[in-house]
Amino acid sequence: MPIAQNPLSVEVSLxxxxxxxxxxxxxxxxxxxxxxxxxxxxxxxxxxxxxLLDLSEVPFMDSSGMNIILxxxxxVREIPGSVHIINPTPAVQRILDLTGVSIxxxxxxxxxxxxxxxxxxxxxxxxxxxxxxxxxDA
Numbered sequence: 001m002p003i004a005q006n007p008l009s010v011e012v013s014l015x016x017x018x019x020x021x022x023x024x025x026x027x028x029x030x031x032x033x034x035x036x037x038x039x040x041x042x043x044x045x046x047x048x049x050x051x052l053l054d055l056s057e058v059p060f061m062d063s064s065g066m067n068i069i070l071x072x073x074x075x076v077r078e079i080p081g082s083v084h085i086i087n088p089t090p091a092v093q094r095i096l097d098l099t100g101v102s103i104x105x106x107x108x109x110x111x112x113x114x115x116x117x118x119x120x121x122x123x124x125x126x127x128x129x130x131x132x133x134x135x136x137d138a
Contacts, residue, residue: 008032010039018081019118020048021111025057028065028092036065040072049081052114056087066101073105082106084114 009025020043028036040051051072055061073083085107088096096102108114 008035010036012039012043014048015052015111015115016050018048019050019052019115021052021054023054023057026059028055028058028061028068030062030064033064033068037068037071040068044072044075049076049079050118051076051081051083052086052111052118053083054086054111055092056089058092059089061092061095066095066099069105070101082118084108084117086111086114 007026008028011023011025013021013023015021022036022039022043024036026032043051053069058065069083069085076083083105085096085102085105087109088107093102093107096105096107106114106117108117
């Protein structure tokens with residue numbers, strides 16, 4: 001029986017002390033999502049607050065991969081921190097768009113673009129339309 005037909009490779013580098021760049025190669029699916037999750041958890045354990053996920057070499061991602069990304073996104077928001085997806089392949093971008101993940105998790109073309117977003121800090125939630133004045137009950 002062959003070893004995994006589509007093995008996952010995750011290379012971790014640190015562009016800054018609190019920023020982990022995870023360069024992912026291979027299928028991010030039910031067979032490989034746990035390995036990906038371990039890499040993210042390890043970096044979180046070591047104090048990283050911002051995660052840049054380079055998915056430019058991921059030809060396929062299923063809901064398992066998306067769930068891991070959304071889980072780490074929820075975890076780091078409380079720190080506060082951030083998650084950024086970098087240069088996803090067209091197939092992965094389509095999945096991110098169809099599921100709405102690309103609305104929640106910022107997608108950048110380059111590492112430098114993602115680092116610029118990290119420097120900007122958290123983006124506040126959009127305000128409702130209209131001139132709303134906060135009163136004592138707000």
